[in-house]
Amino acid sequence: MKKILSPILLILVFIGSCNSQSKNEDYWKKKLTKEQYKILREKGTERAFTGEYWNNKEEGEYKCAGCGQKLFSSDKKYDSGTGWPCFFEVEDKKYVNFVDDNSLGMQRIEVICSNCQGHLGHIFNDGPNPTGLRYCINSASLEFAKKNK
Incomplete structure (x- = not known):
């Protein structure tokens, strides 16, 4: 039996x-919206200067659009001139994972949400001090929570 x-x-x-x-x-x-699904689940990239948050200057925090996990703070955001929201530091490194990305004939490091495994963007070594890092993140992978004053 x-x-x-x-x-x-x-x-x-x-x-x-x-x-x-x-x-x-x-x-x-x-x-998710179609755009969010394309980016978070299919590792897409939105066109530069088209995302909702690339030029957002409000104070608050950026969360994963897939699961709501806290990712970045507005005080770590800067204008990189690339047309995507860029940050020099993640809120806590436990909130993201890094994966080698050799697609499109390039060598990059993909940034994914550690909770839902959603694709957020990529990280580069050309950011400002104090870290020298540029987290180049798709707006569609983010939700913004405005700081209460």
Whole structure:
């Protein structure tokens, strides 16, 4: 009897995991706008100077549009001239993960949300002091929470 139940149990676990993966993508398609889905789930990039936050000067914090995790503070944002929101430091390094990205014939480092694994943008070593880093982030991957005064 045990020999029969073990393979059946494995098959049920496999089928359940497949359903949760497709359900997961259905969840994202319902939750996100088309632009957010393209960027967060398909690793897209919005056109420069078109995103909602590239020129935002208000005080507050930037969160992941996929899951709401805190990512960046407005006091770490600067104008890089590139047309995307750029930050020289993440709120806490535990909030993001870094992945080598060799797509499009370039060597870059992708920045993803550590909670939902959504694509945020890329990090470069040409930022201002004190870190020398430029987190170049897609506006569509962010939500902005204005600081209460």
